[in-house]
Amino acid sequence: MSERQPDVTVIVAVYNTMPYLTTCLESLVGQTIGRDRLEVVAVDDGSTDGSGAELDRYAERYPGTVRVLHQPNSGGPAAPSNRALDEARGRYVFFIGSDDHLGSEALERLVDAADRWDSDVVLGRMVGTNKRYVHQAVYASTAERVDLFDSELPWSLSNTKLFRRDLIERHGLRFRTDMPMGSDQPFTLEACLRAKKISVLGDYEYYYAVKRDNAQNITYASRFEERLRCAEELVGFVAALIEPGPRRDAVLLRHFSWEVAKLLRAEFLDLDTDVQRQVHDRIRKLAEAYLTDGILARMAPDLRLRLAVARDADLGRLRELIGQQADKTWPEVSIEGERWYVRYVGFRDPSLGYPDEWYDVTDQAATMLARLTATGLAWGRDAAGARALVVTAQSRWAELTAEAIRVSVGELTGVTTVAPGGPGTVVRTDFAVDRLLAAVPANGERRAVRAEVTAAGGTGTAPLRTARRVSAPRLLARRGVRFHLVTPTTNHKGQVIVAITPVTPRRLLARLRRIWPSGGK
Numbered sequence: 001m002s003e004r005q006p007d008v009t010v011i012v013a014v015y016n017t018m019p020y021l022t023t024c025l026e027s028l029v030g031q032t033i034g035r036d037r038l039e040v041v042a043v044d045d046g047s048t049d050g051s052g053a054e055l056d057r058y059a060e061r062y063p064g065t066v067r068v069l070h071q072p073n074s075g076g077p078a079a080p081s082n083r084a085l086d087e088a089r090g091r092y093v094f095f096i097g098s099d100d101h102l103g104s105e106a107l108e109r110l111v112d113a114a115d116r117w118d119s120d121v122v123l124g125r126m127v128g129t130n131k132r133y134v135h136q137a138v139y140a141s142t143a144e145r146v147d148l149f150d151s152e153l154p155w156s157l158s159n160t161k162l163f164r165r166d167l168i169e170r171h172g173l174r175f176r177t178d179m180p181m182g183s184d185q186p187f188t189l190e191a192c193l194r195a196k197k198i199s200v201l202g203d204y205e206y207y208y209a210v211k212r213d214n215a216q217n218i219t220y221a222s223r224f225e226e227r228l229r230c231a232e233e234l235v236g237f238v239a240a241l242i243e244p245g246p247r248r249d250a251v252l253l254r255h256f257s258w259e260v261a262k263l264l265r266a267e268f269l270d271l272d273t274d275v276q277r278q279v280h281d282r283i284r285k286l287a288e289a290y291l292t293d294g295i296l297a298r299m300a301p302d303l304r305l306r307l308a309v310a311r312d313a314d315l316g317r318l319r320e321l322i323g324q325q326a327d328k329t330w331p332e333v334s335i336e337g338e339r340w341y342v343r344y345v346g347f348r349d350p351s352l353g354y355p356d357e358w359y360d361v362t363d364q365a366a367t368m369l370a371r372l373t374a375t376g377l378a379w380g381r382d383a384a385g386a387r388a389l390v391v392t393a394q395s396r397w398a399e400l401t402a403e404a405i406r407v408s409v410g411e412l413t414g415v416t417t418v419a420p421g422g423p424g425t426v427v428r429t430d431f432a433v434d435r436l437l438a439a440v441p442a443n444g445e446r447r448a449v450r451a452e453v454t455a456a457g458g459t460g461t462a463p464l465r466t467a468r469r470v471s472a473p474r475l476l477a478r479r480g481v482r483f484h485l486v487t488p489t490t491n492h493k494g495q496v497i498v499a500i501t502p503v504t505p506r507r508l509l510a511r512l513r514r515i516w517p518s519g520g521k
Helices: 020-029 051-061 078-087 106-117 165-170 184-194 224-241 246-264 266-270 273-290 293-298 301-312 315-326 362-369 433-439 505-515
Strands: 008-014 038-045 066-071 092-097 121-124 126-129 162-164 198-201 207-210 333-336 339-342 373-381 387-395 405-409 415-421 424-432 445-455 458-463 475-479 482-490 496-503
Touching: 008 020, 008 051, 008 078, 008 106, 020 038, 020 051, 020 066, 020 092, 038 051, 038 078, 051 066, 066 078, 092 106, 092 165, 092 207, 106 121, 106 162, 106 198, 162 165, 165 184, 184 224, 224 246, 224 273, 246 273, 246 293, 246 301, 266 273, 266 315, 273 301, 273 315, 293 301, 301 315, 339 362, 362 445, 362 458, 373 482, 387 433, 387 482, 405 415, 405 424, 424 433, 433 475, 433 482, 433 496
Parallel strands: 008 038, 008 092, 038 066, 121 198, 126 207
Antiparallel strands: 092 162, 121 162, 333 339, 373 387, 387 424, 405 445, 415 424, 445 458, 445 496, 475 482, 482 496
């Protein structure tokens, strides 16, 4: 009697992922689909941290479920993934990173959906752990059918999906062994292009993508040259696979926005000049060949300008723009009527011919106006002569008015005045102490000082920050029969906060004990 075909083969390419590997394997053998419907094919790619021995231990414990292959290190996940595909027997295959893990019902739900809908590819909602970023848009809702070219799918091209194995074998799909990183994206893209139906399940946390504490995931540890080569290979693969037009643009939008544009962030400025020149030349060639007006029109404004300048301008101007965009404040701004235009590289430069709307930041003006730099905290008197906390801040904008701004501590709004000063406007806000105490709960709390500005047709808010620590002495204040310590200071993020702590007999005694310890010595 022939051995029953498993419903799904889970493929795990493994290289030095202990102790995360144990969590991964436990999540697989504990799947509710049952081990009789599941096989795990794990390939140890020359691990040196005990991962290979851990795989062997699971193969010994679960001989009908876990199969392990060992090979010398190949330099990336592609070769071990291909070897596992050659060994797979399931109707479906699912790929998992050996430092990641699954929700317990993941495979059962995915296989049931593929069978019910006759889907060739099924995505299950993927979430990041330990602050690993995972693009969520494609998982917004469950959908029996999604279109590669008219959905958020191009932003989620990792191979961590369920694939019908017949689709893979019929089209001879394998991972590219010449790509040390990103080799799963051409595989996934072509599988989705060839699939008769792609489905998404957003109703459950299927896949947990882990960012290791040592940040040694291949994506995080990759070098600049490898990232550039990956971007070139991905763009070239898409161009060869999909004919020019809106369908190609829909996929290349992701690659230019993600893999290419990320090469032109602040870290680019730290490269040697010769390396910068080589990177710029290679990115310019990609942009000249494939960065269409259709892609530019759909790009985020900052990325659109960065890539257009990389294509059209020299290295010096590209460096200048990257520096401008890395700065938390804008360079000069032109205010014309109700429109705000930031004067980044290329603004109204006839040699480049970029439209004004590329520089229009009107919708961000209120938020930028709200970004004040705290310069002082002090105790003083407000206009009525009451004891008050005085918060002083600097705005670079002469356009800021007292009517437009509100500065608050928690829900309490202070009394704000503005005056010309420094490079723009000095903002002073008084918070009467009795009002601060009236607004605080009985057990006290810490509250951030925030500015809110209404301007240019919008409203923006931001915490008050400072580049240097500012504080005022603690104030012992009384409201009724209760005493509080009021401490204006700056937290570890550079944000101005006000901490209000009730002074209870227990706290007072504890403080006295710290000052005068018992024992008489």
